[in-house]
Amino acid sequence: MSDNGTVDKIKGTVKETAGDVTDDKKLKAKGILDKTVGKVKEAAEDVKDTAEGVAKDIKEKFNK
Numbered sequence: 621m622s623d624n625g626t627v628d629k630i631k632g633t634v635k636e637t638a639g640d641v642t643d644d645k646k647l648k649a650k651g652i653l654d655k656t657v658g659k660v661k662e663a664a665e666d667v668k669d670t671a672e673g674v675a676k677d678i679k680e681k682f683n684k
Contacts, residue, residue: 625665628658 632654639648 625658625661628661629655630658632656632658 632651634651635654636648636651639645639651
């Protein structure tokens with residue numbers, strides 16, 4: 621999991637909640653965007669980790 625993604629998701633949740641409480645639609649939208657960016661960062665990190673694992677497995681099989 622990406623720490624930056626987690627930070628973005630938390631920051632987004634705070635902004636979205638603040639936007640709801642203050643009835644600030646722009647702030648709420650920014651919060652939703654930040655949460656989405658955080659989710660994308662986490663997904664990209666997961667894909668990277670999986671690809672690295674597959675590459676490592678392939679290298680190990682060829683080195684036998």
